[in-house]
Amino acid sequence: MGDTMQPIYVDLASESDDPQVTEIDSLCLTCHEMGKTRLLMTKIPHYKEVILSSFSCDHCGNHNTSIQPGQYQELxxxxxxxxxxxxxxxxxxxxxxxxxxxxxxxxxxxxxxxxxxxxxxxxxxxxxxxxxxxxxxxxxxxxxxxxxxxxxxxxxxxxxxxxxxxxxxxxxxxxxxxxxxxxxxxxxxxxxxxxxxxxxxxxxxxxIGLNFEDPDEQEVAEKQDEDNEDEDETSVKDEVLIFDTICNHCSKPTKTNMKVTQIPYFKEVVIMATSCEGCGHRTNEVKSGGGISEKGKRITLKLTDPCDMARDVLKSETCEIEIPELGLHLGGGLIGGKFTTLEGLLMDIRNDLENNPFLTGDSSDNSRKAIIQKLIADLEQVRNGNLQVTIKMNDPAGNSYLQNLYAPDDDPEMEVEEYERSYEENEALGINDMKTENYEEESIDPGSSNLICS
CATH class of the missing domain: 2.60.120.1040 (ZPR1, A/B domain)
Structure with a gap:
């Protein structure tokens, strides 16, 4: 059954799938005659799944279109x-x-x-x-x-x-x-x-209509998690967990592999990789296993040798990347969390620029296309070792990492700086709303977990 299942959201960039447009009769609110509404569930590249709606009335000429996102975002x-x-x-x-x-x-x-x-x-x-x-x-x-x-x-x-x-x-x-x-x-x-x-x-x-779990059920689930935490912690670190999911490219059922691992001289991370047999789409995502660090982190690397392309890179979803010599500045959400090499990171950036319809599509003017093509060519020169530039990574959450080839000694070409986050950066990370100070246990009665503010 899984082999015959058709994708729910059709990628408009894909030529293999015919857009499945649904037509329904609907009342025109202008002339009160029956018109036609056309619905298309599609995926805008580098944006998200959406539902496109178009209404037209042959009687009075009334016409309108609308867009409805397919799912809500985490933030x-x-x-x-x-x-x-x-x-x-x-x-x-x-x-x-x-x-x-x-x-x-x-x-x-x-x-x-x-x-x-x-x-x-x-x-x-x-x-x-x-x-x-x-x-x-x-x-x-x-x-x-x-x-x-x-x-x-x-x-x-x-x-x-x-x-x-x-x-x-x-x-x-x-x-x-x-x-x-x-x-x-x-x-x-x-x-x-x-x-x-x-x-x-x-x-x-x-x-916006999001449902909440029943408080009693949530409390039971949290207690079960606490009881099983110590028992499962060791086994989870030693094995690859596999769970069912949906491909975010073709919406067909697939599987995601997840593993907890320790990066040397850094911290524990969770790596999730998905490979869809239906469309061949592959993704990997990295989450920090230790939450938000106490300080933000800036990493600056001067590329001086082609071997730098083999350095391991952990880029969190909050990490910004800048290459001053190319005039390139990428926000944290552009390519998400990645665990790859420096060469792989540059290839992801290049592919994202090439396939972004807002930069190189029909809505983009020729001058902008020329700038993007020049940038793509420069990135290839950097990846091939023909152009020396500076890579800057700025992560307010402090969860990004760039491999030090001289570890445990200092890397002469790399500078790592920790800094105190600003109020605005804490606000963006949701830290300002977290109040954990001045709390103490009310009693040490076994089975009681009540807390009071001192």
Whole structure:
């Protein structure tokens, strides 16, 4: 049965799978005649699984499209984008229906769930706001002149922003984590676009419809885990665990191998590898076994020898990578957690740049494509040992590692620095909400685990 199972989300980049479009009859809310809704479950490369919806009515010509992400992310996301010139209005935005959009300079806020998820631009959001405010203005001028004048004044302010006479800020906050704002100078960091992830509150989880486990069941599960922890710890470290999962590329059933291992001169990590027999897609992911370190870590390596390409690299999902000589700056979430070699890391970066539709696809202009092609060529030169550059790794969680070929002695070409995290970095890691100080045991009665604040 597993061999005949078809993928749920079809990758549009794949030519082997025909898009499975579902058509259903649905009521047009404009003319109240029956129209057609077309649904396609697909996967946008380097983004995530989505459901594309398109409605059209042959009777009145009404037409609209929407996008709905297939699953929620582990963390919420908030973007702060400063609009300074006309081309900034064309920034592409993938916005879920759970995202709140605001412009602080106007005290304008578009609440979540007020509109369907969509792929749009900054200008598109502001234009649609103007259109919404302009509706019924003729009636207001007759019966509520004062309100109509206030709305006209507000529309004029939006029009001024659309002319880019002054800088303004667009804030998009999405607790589901399914929102994205384009960076046109990628892979370099955009100084006018700030992205922050955060842990959702219980209220936010409830708003987006996430279910919670029963507290009693959770308590029982935690107690069972504690009872079995000592018994299972040794056996887990010595064996490879295999469990069933779903391929994130073709959605067919596959298996993931997981092993706990110790990296010399570093720490314990969990390595997970998946190889799908259905589509051949292979992934590996690394998680730190010791949680977040007390300090952040910066690693700087000067490449001076082709042998450097064989150095082992552990890149956590919070680690940023920079190559100043190439003008390359990658955020932690671009290629996720990896345990590979330096050569393998550069190949992953190159492949990601080549296959990213926002950088090299039809929506990308020729000048940007030329920059990306030049960067890809430079990365190949670095990988072949023909170009010497500096690799910088910055991990606020302190869970990244680059092999020291001279260990236990110092590496003359590598510098490792530990640093105190800033408040903003702790906030992004969710540490500021963790309060564990000033707690002591209430009693030493066996079987009691109650804690009180001293």
């Amino acid at each position: 919420g996301v908030c973007y702060h984008f400063t609009v300074r010139e006309e081309k900034d209005l064309s920034r592409q935005i993938v916005r879920s229906n759970h995202a709140t959009v605001s412009v602080p300079e106007l005290e304008l806020e578009i609440p979540a769930d007020s509109e369907k998820g969509e792929i749009t631009t900054v200008e598109g959001i502001l234009r649609r706001t103007v259109e919404g405010l302009s509706q019924d203005q003729s009636e207001r001028r007759l019966y509520h002149r004062e309100i109509a004048e206030q709305i006209e004044e507000f529309i004029s302010k939006i029009e001024e922003l659309l002319e880019c006479k002054t800088d303004f800020t667009v804030v998009v906050d999405d607790p589901s984590g399914n929102t994205f704002i384009e960076n046109p100078i990628a892979p370099q960091q955009d100084p006018y676009l700030k992205r922050k992830t955060y842990k959702r509150t219980k209220e936010q989880n409830a708003l």
